[in-house]
Amino acid sequence: MGIDIKFPIGLMFTILGLLLTVFGLVTYGDAQLYKPSLGINVNLWSGLGMLVFGLIMLFFAWQSKKTKTP
Amino acid sequence: MTGASFTLSWIDYTVMIVYFAFVLGIGWALKRYMKDANAFLEAGRSMPAWVAGLAFISTNLGALEVMGMTGSGAKYGMLTTHFYWVGAIPAMVFLALFMMPFYYGSKARSVPEYLKLRFDEKTRGLNAILFAVMTILASGISMYALAILMERVLGWNFHLSLVLSAAIVLGYTYLGGLSSAIYNEVLQFFIIVIGLLPIVILCMQDLGGWAGMKEQLVPIVSAKGFAPDTWTTTWKYTGSAAANPLGVEWYGIFAGLGFVLSFGYWCTNFLIVQRAMSAESPTAARNTPLIGALPKMFIPFLIIVPGIAALVLLNKHGSGFTLPEISPGHYNYDYTIIALLKQYLPAGVLGLGITALLASFMSGMAGNVSAFNTVWTYDIYQSYIRPVTSDKAADDKHYLFVGRMATIFGVIVSIAAAYLASLFGNIMDFLQTIFSMINAPLFAVIFLGMFWKRTTGHAAFTGLLAGFTIALLHHGLTVPAGAATLVKGGWICNLHTYPVEMAQNFWTAIFAFSTSALITVVLSVLTKQKKSDDDLRGLVYSLTPKLGVEQVAWYRRSTTLAILVLAIGTILTILFW
Numbered sequence: 326m327g328i329d330i331k332f333p334i335g336l337m338f339t340i341l342g343l344l345l346t347v348f349g350l351v352t353y354g355d356a357q358l359y360k361p362s363l364g365i366n367v368n369l370w371s372g373l374g375m376l377v378f379g380l381i382m383l384f385f386a387w388q389s390k391k392t393k394t395p
Numbered sequence: 396m397t398g399a400s401f402t403l404s405w406i407d408y409t410v411m412i413v414y415f416a417f418v419l420g421i422g423w424a425l426k427r428y429m430k431d432a433n434a435f436l437e438a439g440r441s442m443p444a445w446v447a448g449l450a451f452i453s454t455n456l457g458a459l460e461v462m463g464m465t466g467s468g469a470k471y472g473m474l475t476t477h478f479y480w481v482g483a484i485p486a487m488v489f490l491a492l493f494m495m496p497f498y499y500g501s502k503a504r505s506v507p508e509y510l511k512l513r514f515d516e517k518t519r520g521l522n523a524i525l526f527a528v529m530t531i532l533a534s535g536i537s538m539y540a541l542a543i544l545m546e547r548v549l550g551w552n553f554h555l556s557l558v559l560s561a562a563i564v565l566g567y568t569y570l571g572g573l574s575s576a577i578y579n580e581v582l583q584f585f586i587i588v589i590g591l592l593p594i595v596i597l598c599m600q601d602l603g604g605w606a607g608m609k610e611q612l613v614p615i616v617s618a619k620g621f622a623p624d625t626w627t628t629t630w631k632y633t634g635s636a637a638a639n640p641l642g643v644e645w646y647g648i649f650a651g652l653g654f655v656l657s658f659g660y661w662c663t664n665f666l667i668v669q670r671a672m673s674a675e676s677p678t679a680a681r682n683t684p685l686i687g688a689l690p691k692m693f694i695p696f697l698i699i700v701p702g703i704a705a706l707v708l709l710n711k712h713g714s715g716f717t718l719p720e721i722s723p724g725h726y727n728y729d730y731t732i733i734a735l736l737k738q739y740l741p742a743g744v745l746g747l748g749i750t751a752l753l754a755s756f757m758s759g760m761a762g763n764v765s766a767f768n769t770v771w772t773y774d775i776y777q778s779y780i781r782p783v784t785s786d787k788a789a790d791d792k793h794y795l796f797v798g799r800m801a802t803i804f805g806v807i808v809s810i811a812a813a814y815l816a817s818l819f820g821n822i823m824d825f826l827q828t829i830f831s832m833i834n835a836p837l838f839a840v841i842f843l844g845m846f847w848k849r850t851t852g853h854a855a856f857t858g859l860l861a862g863f864t865i866a867l868l869h870h871g872l873t874v875p876a877g878a879a880t881l882v883k884g885g886w887i888c889n890l891h892t893y894p895v896e897m898a899q900n901f902w903t904a905i906f907a908f909s910t911s912a913l914i915t916v917v918l919s920v921l922t923k924q925k926k927s928d929d930d931l932r933g934l935v936y937s938l939t940p941k942l943g944v945e946q947v948a949w950y951r952r953s954t955t956l957a958i959l960v961l962a963i964g965t966i967l968t969i970l971f972w
Contacts, residue, residue: 328421328424328425328578330421330446330578330581330582333417333420333421333424333578333582334581334582334585336417337413337414337417337582338585338589340413341410341413341414341747344406344409344410344413345410345743345744345747348406348743349743352743358741358742359741360741361738361739361740361741362593362597362739362740362741362744363597363600363601363739365597365600367593367597367740367741367743367744368741368743368744370593371589371592371593371743371744371747372743374589375589378585378589
């Protein structure tokens with residue numbers, strides 16, 4: 326109804342993905358912070374994953390907008 | 396609650412704020428489309444199948460489910476998957492293929508309205524009133540659980556948390572109605588999966604994968620007096636009730652969970668069915684539960700497996716993992732997921748995990764409120780207080796207004812129910828018990844009504860009441876072993892003691908269903924059918940023209956999807972036998 330939900334989903338995960346990726350890069354090598362996560366920089370990995378997911382959703386939203394309004 | 400509290404940093408709060416900005420933003424964006432009651436309460440029957448399908452599964456994936464099932468993972472291991480593979484998938488497939496054509500095709504706007512069309516006014520009235528009361532209480536309990544969690548874990552003020560979360564839920568459901576609730580459930584689905592995924596990966600990494608976890612479980616499980624692989628298998632030890640921690644045999648699981656409880660829940664609960672009824676076409680409505688079933692089958696890996704890992708961590712020296720204790724040696728397993736968040740997640744993804752939990756609490760409330768306002772507006776207000784008039788435009792406006800007021804009313808009563816829950820700790824157990832008593836007879840009646848045209852209104856009404864009464868009696872006469880309060884049963888006298896509460900629940904449902912079905916059949920034969928075959932067209936299987944093969948590509952047909960779902964379910968069951 327009205328809006329295409331793929332767009333807000335895509336936008337939100339792109340924003341959150343960027344946020345966590347940047348935070349992950351800034352805190353890169355911070356052994357204290359990543360001690361609970363077994364030394365893995367989970368912020369960077371989750372951030373990149375969310376960024377990819379968000380962009381895919383945005384791509385699909387853009388695709389279906391294109392087909393609906395030629 | 397020292398075992399599981401933590402402080403959040405600015406990055407965690409930022410994640411949370413971004414999420415809730417989108418939640419409210421979706422409601423705001425939908426506001427201008429809410430022109431009549433149909434748009435507000437039924438989402439204008441315009442949802443694509445994948446949106447309705449994800450909302451369908453998301454409604455069920457509330458926070459109480461996430462917390463409860465992770466806890467059950469620690470308590471019962473992979474046996475918990477019975478709530479998914481046998482306890483949900485067959486019922487979802489049945490709803491999709493055999494029931495959705497009637498729910499959707501009958502043009503009923505709610506499950507109570509289907510009862511009115513198929514049977515009579517009194518059957519609808521009974522169901523509508525029970526449903527409205529129960530739904531709003533359930534919403535209140537969800538709120539209470541959320542506020543208590545924020546108080547204990549994050550140290551937030553209980554009253555402030557309650558009012559703030561109620562305000563957010565009210566905000567987006569008031570603005571966008573059912574569409575808003577559904578879209579936010581889709582958003583919630585993704586945030587839960589993405590928010591909890593790091594925990595699964597990290598705890599598997601920590602314990603050396605599935606094989607490593609299995610090995611470390613051996614001494615723990617043996618010490619409990621079970622075979623060493625009990626926690627990593629599903630059906631292997633269900634030959635006798637004593638050999639598995641659930642305390643139920645395979646036929647109890649099959650009949651109680653796989654049939655009565657799951658069919659009662661998935662096929663008659665309007666909260667769930669409403670999502671499929673909002674779909675854009677009959678095919679989309681049939682595909683909704685099937686699309687929901689695909690992720691449903693894999694949710695155990697997201698929430699049950701970490702629960703099992705938690706049991707290993709709990710018994711591992713130097714892991715630093717603890718759960719709050721109820722009494723010395725008895726852990727509060729409801730906090731398992733929280734404790735795992737604390738154990739593994741650094742600032743950043745931690746905010747994501749907490750947001751996922753908050754999101755699932757709120758969408759649980761929103762789901763209940765949006766189902767409540769539909770039943771209230773159509774089945775109670777429109778039926779008994781102000782019927783439709785000849786002026787359609789004025790009616791549309793009026794019922795939209797009533798729907799909105801019902802949303803406000805629903806949220807306010809929920810807050811009251813939340814305070815009630817904070818006064819009586821057992822109310823949650825009590826309500827869950829009552830819910831299972833209502834669903835099982837309802838399924839018997841709707842099932843007979845859909846597939847046997849002879850079923851009459853008097854029979855259905857009496858069948859519902861009889862099933863509910865028997866469920867109450869059974870609960871009043873039996874107790875689970877070690878029950879401390881009368882809420883758990885035995886409030887009349889104790890005729891039989893079940894080894895565990897689960898077994899008592901299964902048998903309550905089985906008795907309620909059987910009684911209800913029996914009474915409905917006997918009375919249908921004895922009373923006169925007042926509805927003609929014409930009245931029942933589109934409502935009863937034998938009187939409805941067959942759809943034939945759906946006019947869509949073969950891979951989008953419901954039957955193809957259903958076969959795929961059942962095949963994956965079977966493979967998973969065999970893999971973890």
